[in-house]
Amino acid sequence: MTLYDLWDRLPREARAELLSRSAGARGRWVPDALPGRWEALRPLVFSAPDYHRFGELAAGVLRCALLACRRRAGTAGELCRALDDHREPRLLDPAQPLSDPALPRLARPDALLAGGRPWFVELNVGPNIYGVPGLDRRAAAFARYWPDGTLVAPPSTLRARAAALARAVPGPAGGRARVLVPTWRAASGIAAKLDGVRALRRYLRPAAQAAAAAGLEVTVADLSEVRGGADGLWVGEERVDVVFNQFLGAVVTDTAALGVLREAVLAGGVRLFVPEASCLLGAKRVLAWMHEDLDRYPPxxxxxxEGHVPWTAWLGPGQCAARRRWILARAARERTGLVVKPSRGHGGAGFVSGAEVTEREWLDLLTRRSGEETLVLQRRLVPDTARMRFRSLDGACGTARVPFVLSPFLLNGRPAGAHVRHASPDSPAGAPVNTAAGAVSNTVLLLPRP
Incomplete structure (x- = not known):
C-alpha cells in the first residue's frame, strides 16, 4: 500500500483557519505530560480507509515477528537466551509461553514512509509506551479547530486500551475484576521525568477513569502499598486481579514492592496488563530474524x-563465524546505504549512519561494538517529508519541511490512534527522528471518505 499526507489537498481557507486557531491558542494548547520545545500546529491527514489498512499492515508485521520468535523459542526464558539478553527483568516469567495472546497486546510499530510506502523499522512492544491520552487530546483539539467538521479524530487509544484492560482478566463470579493503577518511583522513564508521585498520579488519572468506564473496579495506590505474594495481591482490604503496569520492573526502585508483585505474578495470583516478556518482541534483532526466515513464511x-520491513541483519556475540564474515563484507560494500543501531537501544542512542562516517570508522565501529552487544544493520531509507508549521515555547512560529515517523497504536492487533514524530525545525539533517533527540510529537486526523 501507499500512504500520503492529504493536507495540501484540503481547502485553503479551512487550512488557514486551523493554523490560525492553533497558533493563537494561549500557552500550551494541548496539555501533554512531557512537552518539548516545539509544537506542531496541524496534524497529518489520511483517509480513514488508508489509516485502517495501515493498521492492518502493522499488525501483520507484528504477527510475522512473533512467528520468527516462536521458531527459536517456546517460552520467554528461551527467547531471552536466543536474543542473548542477559538482563534480569524482575517481573518477567521465564515459563510464559510465546503462544500467550497477551504478549502482543500493546504495541506501537514505527514506520517511515518512503515514496508513500510504509517501512517498519522498529516494533515497540511492551507496557511502557507513552503518549496516551495526550495524543487523543491533540487529535480532538485539531478536529475542533477544523471549521467544517469533515476531519475526524482516529479511534481513541485511551478507550481502546481500557477495553483491552477490561478483557485481560475475568472478574470473580458475580462481580467485576479489580485493577490496580499504581504509581511508582524510578530513576528513568515517565516517573523520573514528572515532578514527583503527585504529578504521576495526575498523569495516570485518565487511565483510571477509562478503566472504570470500561466496567472495572479501580484502585489507585502506590506500589509500596501492595502486600501478598503467591496467594494473591492486595491493597488494603481489596484483592487485585490485574495490574495496569505502565512501567518496567527493571527501572522501578522499590525492590520490596517488586518482590511482592513478582511472587504474585509467577504464582498466577495476579496478572500484569502487559507481560514484561512482551518487551522481548521489540528487540530489533527480531526484524533480522524475519529476513533470515523469508523462505519459511508463506508467500x-x-x-x-520484503515490501514493508527494510533489509535487516544482526551482528553480535555468539554469531556463526561464517555468517559474521558475510554480514561484515556486505556492510563494507553497502556502507552508505546502511545504518546501525543496538538491538535493545531506544531514544536514538547508538544510531550511526554509514554515510556519515569513513569506511575505516564504519568497520571499526561494527567489529568493536558487535563484540560487546548485539547490533542490527538496516537498509537506510530516505523518508518522505511534510511541510509543517511549528510554534516554539516562546510563541514564535516557523515553517519547515521535515521527515517524520508514523506509528499506529495497536491494541490486540487493532489500530487506535497514532503517534507522529517530526524532526524539529532545528534538528540536524540525518539525525534520528526521536523525541529523546528533540523530535516533535503529533498525531493524525482522518477523512471519513477518500
Whole structure:
C-alpha cells in the first residue's frame, strides 16, 4: 500500500483557519505530560480507509515477528537466551509461553514512509509506551479547530486500551475484576521525568477513569502499598486481579514492592496488563530474524516482509563465524546505504549512519561494538517529508519541511490512534527522528471518505 499526507489537498481557507486557531491558542494548547520545545500546529491527514489498512499492515508485521520468535523459542526464558539478553527483568516469567495472546497486546510499530510506502523499522512492544491520552487530546483539539467538521479524530487509544484492560482478566463470579493503577518511583522513564508521585498520579488519572468506564473496579495506590505474594495481591482490604503496569520492573526502585508483585505474578495470583516478556518482541534483532526466515513464511507473509520491513541483519556475540564474515563484507560494500543501531537501544542512542562516517570508522565501529552487544544493520531509507508549521515555547512560529515517523497504536492487533514524530525545525539533517533527540510529537486526523 501507499500512504500520503492529504493536507495540501484540503481547502485553503479551512487550512488557514486551523493554523490560525492553533497558533493563537494561549500557552500550551494541548496539555501533554512531557512537552518539548516545539509544537506542531496541524496534524497529518489520511483517509480513514488508508489509516485502517495501515493498521492492518502493522499488525501483520507484528504477527510475522512473533512467528520468527516462536521458531527459536517456546517460552520467554528461551527467547531471552536466543536474543542473548542477559538482563534480569524482575517481573518477567521465564515459563510464559510465546503462544500467550497477551504478549502482543500493546504495541506501537514505527514506520517511515518512503515514496508513500510504509517501512517498519522498529516494533515497540511492551507496557511502557507513552503518549496516551495526550495524543487523543491533540487529535480532538485539531478536529475542533477544523471549521467544517469533515476531519475526524482516529479511534481513541485511551478507550481502546481500557477495553483491552477490561478483557485481560475475568472478574470473580458475580462481580467485576479489580485493577490496580499504581504509581511508582524510578530513576528513568515517565516517573523520573514528572515532578514527583503527585504529578504521576495526575498523569495516570485518565487511565483510571477509562478503566472504570470500561466496567472495572479501580484502585489507585502506590506500589509500596501492595502486600501478598503467591496467594494473591492486595491493597488494603481489596484483592487485585490485574495490574495496569505502565512501567518496567527493571527501572522501578522499590525492590520490596517488586518482590511482592513478582511472587504474585509467577504464582498466577495476579496478572500484569502487559507481560514484561512482551518487551522481548521489540528487540530489533527480531526484524533480522524475519529476513533470515523469508523462505519459511508463506508467500503472502514473505511479500509483506520484503515490501514493508527494510533489509535487516544482526551482528553480535555468539554469531556463526561464517555468517559474521558475510554480514561484515556486505556492510563494507553497502556502507552508505546502511545504518546501525543496538538491538535493545531506544531514544536514538547508538544510531550511526554509514554515510556519515569513513569506511575505516564504519568497520571499526561494527567489529568493536558487535563484540560487546548485539547490533542490527538496516537498509537506510530516505523518508518522505511534510511541510509543517511549528510554534516554539516562546510563541514564535516557523515553517519547515521535515521527515517524520508514523506509528499506529495497536491494541490486540487493532489500530487506535497514532503517534507522529517530526524532526524539529532545528534538528540536524540525518539525525534520528526521536523525541529523546528533540523530535516533535503529533498525531493524525482522518477523512471519513477518500
Amino acid at each position: 503472502a507473509d514473505r511479500e509483506l516482509i
